[in-house]
Each structure stands twice: as structure tokens, then as C-alpha cells.
Amino acid sequence: MKKRTHTCGELRISDAGKIVILNGWVDRIRDLGGIKFVLLRDRYGFTQVVFDPQNEALYSMALKLGNEFCVSVTGTVRERPGDARNSGMSTGDIEIAADELEILSESAIPPIYINIDEESSEEMHLRYRYLDLRRPAMQNNIVTRHRFVQATRSYLNRNGFIDVETPVLGKSTPEGARDFLVPSRLKPGKFYALPQSPQIFKQLLMVAGFDKYYQIAKCFRDEDFRADRQPEFTQIDIEMSFATEEDVFSITEGLMKHAFKEAVGVDLETPFKRFTYREVMDLYGSDKPDTRYEMEIRDLSAQFDGTSFSPISDALGQGMKVKGFMIRGLAGKFSRKRLDDFTQQSKELGLGGLMWIKVESDSIKSSIIKHCQREVEKVVEFFGAEVGDLVLLSVGESLSLSRALGQLRIRITKEENLRAEGFDFLWVTEFPMFSFNKEEGRIEAEHHPFTMPDLDDLEKFGDTQPLKVRSKAYDLVLNGYEIASGSVRIHRQDIQSRVFDLIGLSREEAMEKFGYLLEAFQYGPPPHAGIAPGLDRIVAIIVGAPSIRDVIAFPKVASGADLMTSAPSEVSQKQLDLLKLQLKDSGDRE
Template identity: 50%
Template sequence: METLQGMKRDHHCGELRKENVGTDVVLCGWVARRRDHGGLIFVDMRDRSGFVQVVFDEASMEGGTFHKAESLRNEFCIAVRGTVRARSEETVNSNIETGEIEVVCTELRILNKAKTPPFYIQDGIDVDEMLRLKYRYLDLRRPEMQKNIILRHRVTKIMRDYFDRNGFLEIETPMLCKSTPEGARDFLVPSRVNPGEFYALPQSPQIFKQILQVAGFEKYFQIVRCFRDEDLRADRQPEFTQLDIEMSFKSQEEILTIMEEMVKELFEKSIGAKVETPFERMDWDTAMDKYGSDKPDLRFDMPLMDISEYVKGSDFKVFNAVIENGGMVKCIKVDGYADIPRRRLDELVKFVQIYGAKGLAWIQYSEEGVKSPFKKFYSDETFAKIAEATGAKTGDLLLVVADKRLVVDTALGQLRLEMGKERNLIDPDKLRFLWVVDFPMYEWSDEEKRWKAMHHPFTAPRDEDIEFLATDPGRVKANAYDMVLNGVEIGGGSLRIYNAELQEKVFESLGLTQEEAHAKFGFMMDAFQYGTPPHGGLAFGLDRLVMIMAKRASIRDVIAFPKTQSARDVMSNAPSEVDDKQLRELSIRTAVKKKEAKQEENA
């Protein structure tokens, strides 16, 4: 293999333009494509900046150099010295930014050869994702993947500039922390020097950033890695990155305004998207009642509507039983879909059952009249009143769910999104930002038979609801807020508790004794004894945010080295077993190894 000695790169492939014609250049990169036309060889050369066509002309080159060019194959790493010239009018390639010029090679060095890649290094490939992840170093060469990672860099740079300009300090918090398993499962790290004891990797810097407010730093931010040992989805990873923010002496409205301005600047500078501020505010109750979601997609209008008063008191036992037991009957209106095929209606019945609904009813306002599985139980006048209340006209479809409120809202909320996609009502280029505010402080866990914090136990309840912490937790609203974009929560936070006595009351309402609370959070409670200022903040999921900006379906496409849905890195084969010596040093014996050894003994 050859080296770069005496040959200094002075340009990048994708930067060359017509104004560079006549310039001698040295380029480094990879062979993206090679075309041999006898005495002429054309190579599309690629680096991070883009592509340029390099011409090898046997008539004007030394024979050895041209012979070397004949050996080039895709993904060879090369260096080229040559002269930029204009392409003839008929050979201009308008598909690439360098399409008006080409580089005529005078010297070629093959820096490294390459095996035939397991997939094409180009955009839009139809390849199993596991293969892409196994050969991630090749997948990341593809232009669309490089654009994603470059966008990610640009996003974090704009964030840092914004916060620096507004008086925030980026302060690092520990990666090895105390385990406080109140949320998702912790990743545990054994301590060799403290046998039998464990650190936890942080699920977030929450406690430390609050303590930084006690310390008087007032405006903190950090772009930080966090870890959660939980089941994965397309938008979730065991290790992820978040933009973490906290500030003192700010009202909720001031915090929301600062964040809106950051997001506005971020979208305009990184992807050229115009963002209007201030964002709409919607309380949690309204979001759930109207859209069946605490992160509603407002790019299309299809609200949930309560029709309980029109269907109660009839001979239709399904609706009556639900309403008498405190439930409700709600619907969504799908314009112009009264001719929905029966087969599709049957599919939608199964769809809502996924979200806990027992079934789905419907009303079709067709040219032939009203069609509905419960038509015989109600008068024409009733269907006319429902049409008036919902705005339904001839040709429209109402999809109806009857059940407990949470089941109805959840099932219809998901059905609303399904219909939005099916009816092409969602503009993929539209940006609809929203603040959802006034979340419930608690949510009931049927599994654990206790109240759990909807966000986390450090969220401040509204002043007027503090009296209900012990007697009626379900009534308490929190000073919590989520930023939502196109139906995706991109950031969330709250005003925090900064009084030790109130914090103890909240821990007590969650079923923690004083001893348990101090064992887990004693250092934080102690800090609150020393003049803690009012403070609040939030965190943005950086991976999810960049995924939306890049218009990708999975956060794995915007992370350089992601894990699979089984939390594995198939490129490096992590996690993996460690040898017995390492385990002994950490004073660890694994049950899995014992089980395997026992099976071997019994074999």
C-alpha cells in the first residue's frame, strides 16, 4: 500500500465548483463507482463533503499510473493529484453539486484496497438493518447516514452557542451514581474497591442538576449520556443522549419562553425551517379529552367528541351499561369515508382492541341514509342530532367507542392517528409545536397497587393542590410541561420541589417511609436545608429530536453506533461474557454460570 508522504490534501471532493477550473488539487477519499471506457476511466470519488468525477486518460498519463487506475474497485481508499476542468455541456451532471466540473488525474495513490462490501454504499438501499448494524462502519459511509450525523453535530453546536449566549454554564455530572430505582431499571456497575457494592449509571442528571441550583450556578445545561435498562422501541435505546437544562428564579412561563426561542433558533439554523412562537399551550385534561393523547398531533383536525347524552337511556344495553357505570361514548368524524369497506371496519375493530376497547361501532351517513350496527335502537331524530353535534354530513363516517374514559380516549386517540395516515391528512413538512401543561402529579399503578409519580418525585405540585397530597393524590396537578412536535414528545420538565418538608410529603404520598426516602435521597434532602432557590428545568431527547429533523423513522439512523432492539451491539458483539478472573476481582458470582455448570455436571 502507498502512503500520503509528500502529497498534502488541499481540497474536499464535494467542494469543487466551476470557479476552481484550472486549479491543481489533491483529493483523498473512496471510490464510489468506476466506469472503464477503454482508454478512459471515470471514477466517482467520495469523501464526507460529497462526490466528484475523476478522469484517468491513458493518452495523457504515464502507463503505470493508468494501469494502477485499471485496478481500482469500489471502496478502495485513494489519493489523487489532478487539475480541475469544466465538463462539456452535454456531460454536465445536474444530480451532483460538482456536476459542472471534473478532475483530470496526474497522480494516483492507492492508500488501501477493499473487499467487496456486503451491500452497496449508496442511499436508499433495501438491506436488512441487522446487516447494516453489523457493518456499521460501511453503513456510515453512505451519504444519507453521513448527513444525519453531520446534522446531529450541527444541532448540538447551535444548542451550545444558544445557551452560552444566554448565560448558561455546561457542567458535567457524574456517570457513576447512587442507585435510586424509582423509575426505569438502573444499569448497575460493580465496585472492585468496595466489594458487594454497586454504582448505577445515571437515568438522568436530575438530582445533581438540582443540587447545582443549591450551589448557586443558576443556569445549567449539559448534553449528556443517560442509561435505562428497559425494553426498547424504534425511538428508545439503553444509552441515549439528552439536552439537560435547569435554572433558578424563573417562572414556568419564563422557562417555556427560553425553550421556545432555543427551538426556534435550532430549527431555523440547522434545517432552514421557520418556527412561529409562542407555541400553543394546552392543559393535559384538554389534550386527553380532545385528542386521546398527552402528545397530540395537531397537523390535522379530527377531535374526539362525546355523544353520551344522545345515546343514553335507549334499549341498546352496550351504551347504557357503560354510561351507568361512569363510562362514556365518544367518536371521531372521518370526512368523506362513509363508503369504508366492511372488511376495513372489521380490521379497525381489532385495532381498537389492542388499546383495551372491547369493540368499535360506527355511523355511516351515506347517500342511502344512515347505516349503523345500532340503528334499530335509535330514532332518525337521534342520528340527526348526533350529526348536528358532530358536524357530520352526507358521505361522512363516525367511529364510536364506549368504555371507561381512559380506554375510550386512548383507543380513539390511536384510531384518530390511524385515520389521519390512511386518509392522507398529515402534511409531513408541517411543524406543529405545542406545550402540554398541568399534568396529573400521580398515576395509579394496577400492578403495584399504589400511586406513582407521572414524571418523577421531584416535580412540584400546584400550590392549590398541596392539601390533597395525603387525602386525594389523584386530584393533584403538577407544575409539569412537555414540548410536543407533530405528535411526539421531544422534551419535558417541571418546576421542582425546593422545600425539604414538601419533598418529604411527596415521598410519603408515594409510599416511601422517612427512612427509605433518606436512604435513597438523603444527600439531596440535606442540601435543601441550606437556602435552596426556586428552580425548574427540562430535558430534550436529542436522538429523537434529530430523528424528526432528519425525517427518519428510527433513532438508530441518527446515532453513530446504536444498539438493536434486544440491546445488543452486533458489530462489537456487546454485551459479552467476561472471564472468571474479572468476576472474582469484583466479588461477583453469576447464577447463569452456576446453572450452566450444573447442566454440564448432569449431562
């Protein structure tokens, strides 16, 4: 094989006359007037190679070529005739007049198309992932991911962070998602756990005095089957000592600004918008809203003050709220049947029903206008609704009402295929410290038990109304997806003990699960805070991929299976015997 002199995306008119060597794959072959035109492809682009029948030996070899053959071509760069130029290719002004051809390896007929986008099943693309990854779109995704990672490392290194690897084999701490367990051969009956995150180890690094840590960390969660989730994923793990929320916000915004610029040439505006948890729930009914769309949820209770319409007046008398949002210009797309469908969904979401108001050219129409025309007109005035606008509204308990309307809002953006450009970053702060687990009948940590609570809230509500306690936890949201989560950590033993007490974790249980961390906290732990942006999701949003599978080289399907390698798979009895394991139920062997 001759070593290539150029890549397939490199040559230009200025290279005309040069003798070059290209290596790559045959993307497609055309025959025009007896002349063979072969489009050669590598990950850098395409170059057209011409085989003239006057060179009989070379032409004869070219006749043997098929799609995806791996070849080496030697030839002379020449300018294409004006009418043969292709402005859609970076090399579209030139072609290679072939002098030599070496077939490095032949290819069977590929089971998936590589040179065209077609609707073959995703299963086939994942089964033959090594072929799927030859597609330019997939290669662009992987290269973009690489650039983002390189930019991340560059930025954090420049800001004094050090990259520290933490263990992959660790201790199981059955909190949150299930662990992937790894049996120990040398300690029969005992198991390691693959890390759901490096959370505890990075806090120990803060205790050890490494004040600025980061890691491109592989994480593992044995979750139930869910669309667009991966059992193994990658996060950009960051922790800082002597840091506040503001320090984390600043370094994260700087990281995103730098990485987006370096990876895809996008200039982000900083600082990012900020909302409290309560604010985003009130405005959007979601803790990860996409604010590029309008349709903000508004409290309309004042517009119905004094109404004689009993379903609303009775609800307001019980302390409930009337809320709604406006859909601009789409009223004509909402037939009575479709509105009935949305009403049914609102009931499934826990609401009593759904009311609507349409502004038409000659009148205002509404499902409740016969009962409260004055109030309907007030709502139209409040929103500044114009012809073609639609308002959806309902009544209920404030937070649950916002959540339900938020679900309807998301459904509309999807069904109407509403497009919004750009990257919409925002911070969500002041999450609840605790939530109530109905299944287990107990209070649990909303984020994790090492999150610092708001100390004023803890003092005021801890003993009587712990669900009112806010935390020093925060999320970074991008285009409606949570892309990072973090918090200020607890570093004081008295606060940690109080949190453990509130979630019903005894001192003995805490020591069993987290003893090494609690022990370390006896030796002067610094205040610290951190965050962990999700690399897979960020890159998927950047490249516009519908699934994070499109930005992971070798992903799993929703069931956790690897269709290419057939993992997970059965193991031999000998392997089980070495581990002192016995299968109780082999389950589904399909």
C-alpha cells in the first residue's frame, strides 16, 4: 500500500497538476460514455477519480470495483470542466485522473446504505454499527464530540483544574438508580458496583486538598427500559473547593462558551438566564423548560375574581388557581375534536377539564363564554390575544395545575413541529431539598443526601415542614433538556446528621453506606461545590441528533442490549463456579 499524500477532502484547484495518492472507500461508481467515475470517500470528504478506458489495464481493474471497496489511487489532479463542477463538494472543482489503482480489500454488499440516507431500521444500523459509522453524518457527530471534549479539557486545564481518574470498581450504595454489580472472585459472595457517578470520590479529593478537579467520567445506571437512555453514559465531572454557587455558574458558563465556540463555531451569550424552581414551574410547568417557545403559563385568577360561574368560583374559594397559556396564530389548527382530545388528556393529568378561548375575525369563541363572557374578554385583553390566537386554561391546585398545563404545552410544540433556532441555556436554582416517597411512605433527598440545604429554611421548616426546605442544588437546562446537575455539598457533620435524620437514615446505616466519606469529614473538609454536565446529551443537541445513540460510537438499545456484540450474554458454568455464583432464574434467554 502506498502512503497517502492527501485526504479525500483536501485537494483544490491550486493543487492542479500535482501527482497525489489517495486512500479511501468507493462511495459510488458512475459510467458516462465509457468513462468510469469513482467517488472516493474518507472521513475528511470526497474526491472524484476518473478511469479512462484508453489505459486498458487500469480500466480493467476499475471494472472490478464495487461500493465500499477499500482502495489506494495514484493520479494527477486536474481542473474539472465548468459544466462538470460540483459546488456541493469541497473538492468539486477538481478530479483525479487515475494512473494506478490498488484494491486493498474487497467488500461484500453492505446490509445498510452508507452513501444515502434511507429509512432502514435502527436495529440494522446498530447491528452493523461499524458500517453505520462510515456515514458522513455519523462521523461528523463523533468528530464534534471529540472537539467538544478537547475544548473542555483545554478550558479546565487553563483554569487550574486537574484531571483525576476515580475508581470504576467501587462500593454499592443502594440510593437512587440500581447499581451494576460485579462479583468478586477473590471475595466470594461480595460485589463491586460500577459508579453511577464519581460523587463520593470527588468529594474525597476535595478533602485531600485537590481544590479543582475534573474528569471525563464514564457512569453506569441499571435503570428500567426507557427511550433514549443508555446504561453507560459520559459526564464532565467537576468539583471545586472553597466555592459557592456563583463560582460553579461562572466556570460552567465559561466552559460552555469556550467549548461551543471551539467545537462548532457558535458564540454563546453569557451569563445564562436564571430561574428558581418555583419560577419555572409557575411559568412553564416544567423544571427543564424550553423558553424559545412562548406559551408562558399565567395566573388568570384575578380575571375571574367575582365570577358567577360556579365551577370556577367554588374552586377559587377553596384556594385553587385559574391558569392558562396562549398559542399564537394556531387557533385554526384546533378543531373541536382536537380540543376534546386535549381536554381528555388534561383529565388524565389530574385536572377537572380544560377550557378554551379562540379569537376569530368576527368574534371571540369559548367553551365557557355563555357562562362568563366578561371574564373571557378579560383573559383575551390580558394576553393581548389577536385573530388566530388560542388560549387554553384550567383550574386546580397551583403546582399540579402548572405541571399539567406544562405537559399540554410540550405536546403542542411536538405535534405542531414548532421549530426554534439557537441554543437556549438557563439555570434552575433552589430545588426542593426533600420529596415524599409515596411508595415507601417516607421523606427522601430530592438530589442526594450530601446536598447543602438552605440553612435558614432548615432552621425554620426542618422539624415541622421539611418539604418546604430549599436546597443549594441547581440544574443547567439547554433547549428543554437538563444537561447538567450539581449542588453545594454539605461539609459540616452537624448538618449532615440533621439531613440523615430527616430522611430516616440512622447513624449505623449511614456509616454502613458512606462511612469512609463521613470519616473523612472528621478531618477538616473544605466547603465545596460541583456540577456534572452530560456530554452525550450536549453533543446530541449541538448536532441536532434525535437520540443520544447518534453521538455515541457503540451504544446500546433501550433494553440495554448491544446488537452488534450480542451483549449481555450467557457465561459458562466454569466462570460461574469460579465466582461461587449460582443462577436462580435464567430469565429471558432470547
